[in-house]
Amino acid sequence: MGLIWDGVREAFRILGSGDREVWEITLRSLLVSGSATGLALVIGIGVGAALAFRRFPGRNLAVTLVNTGMGLPPVVVGLVVAIMLWRSGPLGSLNLIYTPAAMVIAQTVIAAPLVTGFTVAALGALPPRLRPQLYALGASRLQMLWLVLQEARLPLLAAIMAGFGAAVSEVGASLMVGGNLGGETRVLTTAVVLAARRGEFAPAIALSIILLTLVFLVNLVLTGVQLRERQS
Amino acid sequence: MTAKLSLRDVVVRRGEAEILRVPQFDVAAGEVLAVLGPNGAGKSTLLQVLALLERPAEGDVRLDGEPVRGRELSLRRRMAAVFQEPLLLDRTVEANVELGLSLRGVPRGERAARVRRWLARFQIDGLARRSGRHLSGGEAQRVSLARAFVLEPEVLLLDEPFSALDQPTRESLGNELAGVLAETGVTAVFVTHDRDEAARLAHRVAVLAGGQIRQVGPTAEVFTRPADETVAAYVGVGTVEPAKVLESAGGLVVLQVGSSRVEAVAEGFTANEALLCLRPEDIVLAPGDAAVPSSARNHLRGVVQQVTTLGAEVRVHADCGFPLVASITRRSMEELGLEIGSPITASFKATAVHLIPLNR
Structure with missing residues (x-):
């Protein structure tokens, strides 16, 4: 028990002291996972809308693949992205391996199926006659898409939460494609792994508290928006 | 007769099955034409085709005598449609009525004035700030009608707009619609399976059965002088x-x-x-x-x-x-x-x- 309490006490001391490295890591985590979530939203909403609204051969297989992708092991994603970006790999010439950009790519691959899956479900739950009604009101294809996304905004907020949650909390892929280089690619999860491996539990606990708080705050804001919308 | 909206040699298929075949169908400018027929006759499909929401496998839809192909969006913006389900968006009644005008890029000031006028015409001005999701069936259908009429369409298409309403609401809203149709003189196609509604609202009636128009004519004529046994059975x-x-x-x-x-x-x-x-x-x-x-x-x-x-x-x-x-x-x-x-x-x-x- 002493180990835990000492760790927690020391963690709060680190947090209170405004340790520069800790805040740098936190900011990097936010930037990398925020960018990945943004990219995953663009991809996921586009693909999700196509899967929800279009009927084409192989659609069911595509939906099954997306659903499978929602449970994609981050370490497998990390391995595939690492091979692709490896210096002798197909995209090696881009020199992205062990950079934050590589981590953004890996986290996007992890989050995009989640956003896609949530989008398919959210748009699929809208009344089937809504789209013809919007076209009949004079909507163009883009206007129709914008209006249905607005109608499905509450469940789509869940997609943002799920996407960000998956991106910011994964560790396997970030380790493999980012390399956990101090001052360059170290993010909250990889820093926790490193500290724990060294037996430095206080900074590991401090970083974990920040990670949890981050996820909590993002979900608090989005849940607040959802509830306000529902009440109005 | 100047046809405002017409179909020529239209065929609609679902997979292998042919569900609509209309060699000729004309709606005159300013008339209200009711399309009567049993469930599954192809009434809603006919309306979808007329509303340019479904492209037929063969044939043409024409507006003012010109085929619409390739101009669907701009021509849809000269029409309005009211369906059985009002399907109001998750925003205020006012914003719902305004939506079609915004989609057409009508200036804000003009939008507000037109919305006010039509909310008042359908006696829903008191609901302007209410959410479109918290209305009774009759209120929602009033909003849906206001949302269509505010567009001042050249052609109005109505697909069983009252079939989900209770009888008294249905009657009062039907009477109001008849009044507005007469005031505006808009060309309208009204799909229904209710003979009384057709008789009350329409100048002419078309009877559709098995995907084919069996008879078109003035309402009294179709009701008293049916062309065949199917029409006779359907018009009572x-x-x-x-x-x-x-x-x-x-x-x-x-x-x-x-x-x-x-x-x-x-x-x-x-x-x-x-x-x-x-x-x-x-x-x-x-x-x-x-x-x-x-x-x-x-x-x-x-x-x-x-x-x-x-x-x-x-x-x-x-x-x-x-x-x-x-x-x-x-x-x-x-x-x-x-x-x-x-x-x-x-x-x-x-x-x-x-x-x-x-x-x-």
């Missing part, structure tokens, strides 16, 4: 019976129907066999053997076989040598003391009989 002709022509001279045709003789006025009728059509409201019933004094040429004795009450109306099915269906009020029913097994005399004019030739 209660009695449709095969008849043999015994004599035909000077526009008066004498027919054998079951074991009875019936006289009908039918100019230039040359067939040997026919289907006799009689609307229930054209038949007058009297108890016993004595017919009600009138100028009717047909007085048939019979026996009441079945009585069906439809609200204030009672349908009396009688055997008068052939099965005959008459309509009387519930009060008349009580006054005449009719019940199953009662002897009656059914009277109807020779002009009330419509004949559909079976061979020539």
Whole structure:
């Protein structure tokens, strides 16, 4: 028990002291996972809308693949992205391996199926006659898409939460494609792994508290928006 | 007739199945045309095609005589549609009514004025700030109508807009719609399976069955002079019976129907066999053997076989040598003391009989 309490006490001391490295890591985590979530939203909403609204051969297989992708092991994603970006790999010439950009790519691959899956479900739950009604009101294809996304905004907020949650909390892929280089690619999860491996539990606990708080705050804001919308 | 909206050689298929075939269909500028037909007849598909929401496999939709192909979006913006489900968006009533105007890029000031006017016209100005999701069925359909009329469309398409409403709401909203249609003079196509609604709102009626238009004409004509047995059944002709022509001279045709003789006025009728059509409201019933004094040429004795009450109306099915269906009020029913097994005399004019030739 002493180990835990000492760790927690020391963690709060680190947090209170405004340790520069800790805040740098936190900011990097936010930037990398925020960018990945943004990219995953663009991809996921586009693909999700196509899967929800279009009927084409192989659609069911595509939906099954997306659903499978929602449970994609981050370490497998990390391995595939690492091979692709490896210096002798197909995209090696881009020199992205062990950079934050590589981590953004890996986290996007992890989050995009989640956003896609949530989008398919959210748009699929809208009344089937809504789209013809919007076209009949004079909507163009883009206007129709914008209006249905607005109608499905509450469940789509869940997609943002799920996407960000998956991106910011994964560790396997970030380790493999980012390399956990101090001052360059170290993010909250990889820093926790490193500290724990060294037996430095206080900074590991401090970083974990920040990670949890981050996820909590993002979900608090989005849940607040959802509830306000529902009440109005 | 200047056709505002028309179809030429239109075929719609679902997979291998052909669900709509319309060689020609014209809606005149300023008219209200009702499309009547049973469920699955293809009414909604016809409306989807007219609303440019579904492209037919073959044929053309034309607006003002010009094929619409390739101009669907800009032409859809000259139309409006009201469906059975109002499907209001998750925003205020005001914003819902304004939506089509925003999509067309109408300036904000003009939008607000038009929205106010139509909210007031449909008596929903008090609901302006309410969410479109928290309305009764009747209120939501009023919003849906205001949302369509605010666009000041050249063509209005209505797909059973009142079928999900209760009877009193349906009637009051139907009357309001009739008033607005007359005021605006908008060209309208109204899909319904309700004959009374069609009769109340439409100048002309088209009867659709099995994906084909069986008859189009002025409402009174289609209701009293159906082109075939399917139309007759659908427009509420209660009695449709095969008849043999015994004599035909000077526009008066004498027919054998079951074991009875019936006289009908039918100019230039040359067939040997026919289907006799009689609307229930054209038949007058009297108890016993004595017919009600009138100028009717047909007085048939019979026996009441079945009585069906439809609200204030009672349908009396009688055997008068052939099965005959008459309509009387519930009060008349009580006054005449009719019940199953009662002897009656059914009277109807020779002009009330419509004949559909079976061979020539």
